[in-house]
Amino acid sequence: MTTRPNPPAVRLSGVTKAFGAVEAVRGIDLELNPGEIVAFLGPNGAGKTTTIDLVLGLSRPTTGTVEVLGMEPRRAIARGLVAAVMQTGGLLKDLTVRETVAYTASLFADTRPVDEVLERAGIAGIADRRVGKCSGGEQQRLRFAMALLSDPALLLLDEPTTGMDVEGRRAFWSAIRADLATGRTVLFATHYLEEADQYADRIVLVRKGKVVADGTGPEIRALASGRTLRAHLPGADRPTLERIGALGGVDSVETRGDTLIVQAKDSDAVARHLLTETDARDLEITAQGLEEAFLSLTGDAS
Amino acid sequence: MSMTTTTTYDPSARRVPPMGGFNGTVLAIELRRMLRNRRTIVFTLLFPGAMLLAFGGQSGWEERVGSGNVAAYILASMALYGAALTAAAGGSMVALERSLGWSRQLRLTPLHPVVYILMKALVALVMGALAIAAVNVVGALQGKAQMPTHVWIECAVVTLFCTLTFAALGVFVGYVVPGENAMQILGPGLALLSFLGGVFVPLDQYADTVRQVAHWTPMYGVAEIARSPLTHELPWYAVVNAVAWFALFVAGAAWRMSKDTARV
Incomplete structure (x- = not known):
């Protein structure tokens, strides 16, 4: 493998992405170091989801390059090195929680045991419930469980707590926090400043498809304090x-x-x-x- | 519960799953899903059998056809209808899962999109086999159909492969008609095609013009093929019909899917 000994978890260089005439990403350069918890903060329509899709290899940049752990995104996905919790959808209502996790687990070469992952995501108690009968917060923790299966080096969370009540949000973040000791790189998109300030080591502020500020919480606050x-x-x-x-x-x-x-x-x-x-x-x-x-x-x- | 506390990840230690993620767990869960679905059970196991009981007992059932009788001819036809309906329903689920975002979720795993379709097709084949078996059991219990055992088996196997055409049709229609409405079109649509293609009523009972049109419809070719072990008759244009429609539906499904994959 032609990777550097310690490649950045994510490297975007000169990345743009246009959908027809609409430019969603207008030139982003960004490097995430291994083990960093980074908030991708910006208002709706800032290009956060588009950027995450590029990192996941779900779409290709119009110009520029995207690398994940020194390799092309789809190669990292195939090795279970990247996982993501997406905003909505993505679940089959007629499967049970356990079946959903087992289904996903079977697709990777190496995975954590299903029960361990259910436990970590705090949904072991509802393992036999149909997904369609789970609350929004429970479904989100199920997505988190699925993301943990391959023990990814990079975890992407796209607006993970949108639509959750305060309690659901707290439960979700406490599950994430419990997981942070593992040295995983986490990139989460959010438009809640408070969430970014509270959980991230580093905040990358995006606006209209460009990075407008990049630094620690206190640094960002000082910029406009x-x-x-x-x-x-x-x-x-x-x-x-x-x-x-x-x-x-x-x-x-x-x-x-x-x-x-x-x-x-x-x-x-x-x-x-x-x-x-x-x-x-x-x-x-x-x-x-x-x-x-x-x-x-x-x-x-x- | 223990989770290893690693501070660095070694990308080169990671493996890619063999066969693009093809595995038995997914097949088992998918099959269980199908068998839990009440609508599928009605379409697959009950409806075609009921149709056989309704059509199979009409007068003249004991007349000879090829190496069997008319009741056997109707049995083979109903098995095809049931399996086609089941396969189409299975095919339309691919599109439904896509609209639900499940395919996008699967794109976050090593599963190869072609392997996903392959596993779906396998499940559809198993369900088709169940549909064929159900009709055959009803036919055996009814006790009117007569054909040599090997013909009975040959018809079933040939029918099973003919249903792939309708699995492709299901995928195609599922993409064109959004959401869960695909079966609302496929159900009546397949019934109409079955009438036109000589599955419910033999073509020689139609007026000449209708029969000319019928030869061009998608059920005609596969019906002739599915019954050929029994009738020992297989016009060349029936084979052309079956191959052409199969190619057309697969091309249609692939076209809609590739359009859709562009935005995943």
């Missing part, structure tokens, strides 16, 4: 605005009529300056929540 200052400042001239802009930690300065709007990490310094060095009054300082940070990074305004 500033505050917004608004003040009434009629007739602000250029030098005044430039002096404000030159203050430490100021991201942007703009005026809307007589209103001055400043985005800054160190809001105290800006406030002190405005109140002592300028005629600014009616000063308002608002903190940017994580949610706004996410929106400012992924929204159209950025």
